[in-house]
Amino acid sequence: MTVLLESRIAGLPAPKRGKVRDVYDLGDQLLIVTTDRISAFDCVFPNGIPHKGRVLNTLALHWFSRTRHIVENHVVSDDPAAVVPAGTPLDDLRWRCTVGRKCKPIEVECVVRGYLDGSAWVEYQENGTVGREPAPLGYKRKQRFETPRFTPATKAASGHDENISFAQVVNLLGADVANFLRDTSIALYRFAHDEMLPKGFVLADTKFEFGWLGDKIILIDEALTPDSSRFFERDSYVEGRRSISVDKQFVRDYCETLDWDKNPPAPRLPDDIVAKTSEKYLRILEVITGRPAPWLNE
Numbered sequence: 465m466t467v468l469l470e471s472r473i474a475g476l477p478a479p480k481r482g483k484v485r486d487v488y489d490l491g492d493q494l495l496i497v498t499t500d501r502i503s504a505f506d507c508v509f510p511n512g513i514p515h516k517g518r519v520l521n522t523l524a525l526h527w528f529s530r531t532r533h534i535v536e537n538h539v540v541s542d543d544p545a546a547v548v549p550a551g552t553p554l555d556d557l558r559w560r561c562t563v564g565r566k567c568k569p570i571e572v573e574c575v576v577r578g579y580l581d582g583s584a585w586v587e588y589q590e591n592g593t594v595g596r597e598p599a600p601l602g603y604k605r606k607q608r609f610e611t612p613r614f615t616p617a618t619k620a621a622s623g624h625d626e627n628i629s630f631a632q633v634v635n636l637l638g639a640d641v642a643n644f645l646r647d648t649s650i651a652l653y654r655f656a657h658d659e660m661l662p663k664g665f666v667l668a669d670t671k672f673e674f675g676w677l678g679d680k681i682i683l684i685d686e687a688l689t690p691d692s693s694r695f696f697e698r699d700s701y702v703e704g705r706r707s708i709s710v711d712k713q714f715v716r717d718y719c720e721t722l723d724w725d726k727n728p729p730a731p732r733l734p735d736d737i738v739a740k741t742s743e744k745y746l747r748i749l750e751v752i753t754g755r756p757a758p759w760l761n762e
């Protein structure tokens with residue numbers, strides 16, 4: 465199966481290319497194409513990971529459909545045929561597309577953490593706070609919180625996310641919207657955490673994006689994939705230890721063996737790392753959705 469590094473759809477305006485996804489503006493809808501690009505340390509690698517884009521898109525659609533009882537979301541369809549010009553070859557696009565209702569994005573990244581890791585662990589060590597709120601002394605890395613914490617962030621001018629306090633979200637958006645975002649994000653996190661744990665994955669933290677559709681707030685972007693979340697394997701979870709997200713473990717481990725300063729350009733990944741990473745993604749999809757990747761039987 466071919467690896468898609470960049471989508472090209474003749475007859476549509478050029479997409480906005482993120483690190484992993486190509487987003488086509490269709491007017492009142494967006495066509496989001498998840499490619500096989502992979503990034504780590506904020507750098508995109510020159511080669512892609514077979515199946516990765518299809519896995520991420522299929523997982524996001526799985527979660528959007530499973531969480532509709534909690535909040536409405538932007539998904540219109542997974543079928544590009546209705547929105548691309550007639551005659552567009554569809555083979556490269558199947559399984560990797562989401563057509564979403566275009567919203568006005570709310571400029572707060574709604575991060576929920578059930579465990580202390582990532583940038584929250586850094587913040588805790590530096591300031592003794594989590595999400596800019598005071599936290600008890602003596603936490604270990606990866607420790608599970610009594611209750612999940614909402615640790616919002618904004619995209620800073622530098623391009624990197626900056627953690628902000630809940631009070632700052634209230635200032636930016638008002639108390640009603642801030643409460644809605646917090647409560648909905650925590651409900652989504654709890655639901656996904658509790659579904660994944662018996663399947664062998666710990667959902668340590670995750671990020672949601674919401675947008676305005678008229679006067680309604682709905683869930684947009686993607687949700688609960690390894691690109692927006694940190695998962696670790698339940699059976700290897702050890703409090704206090706450094707953890708690596710399950711999907712990119714081989715890529716990060718490999719990069720640590722190189723004499724690379726983690727600034728662009730990223731090095732080419734060797735075939736065995738690519739193959740192992742690809743298997744990891746396929747396994748995550750199979751375990752979470754309970755069935756093998758549907759395109760493998762085509």
Ligand SMILES: Nc1ncnc2c1ncn2[C@@H]1O[C@H](COP(=O)(O)OP(=O)(O)OP(=O)(O)O)[C@@H](O)[C@H]1O
Pocket residue numbers: 481482483484485486487494538564565566567568569673675684685686
């Ligand atoms: N339904 C929607 N309506 C409006 N904007 C949306 C919708 N869904 C997603 N978006 C926006 O589309 C963009 C998707 O871009 P993408 O995530 O690929 O790149 P990025 O966020 O710029 O960079 P990165 O690669 O670091 O994630 C985001 O800005 C997201 O907020």
Ligand SMILES: [Mg+2]
Pocket residue numbers: 482
């Ligand atoms: Mg993004």
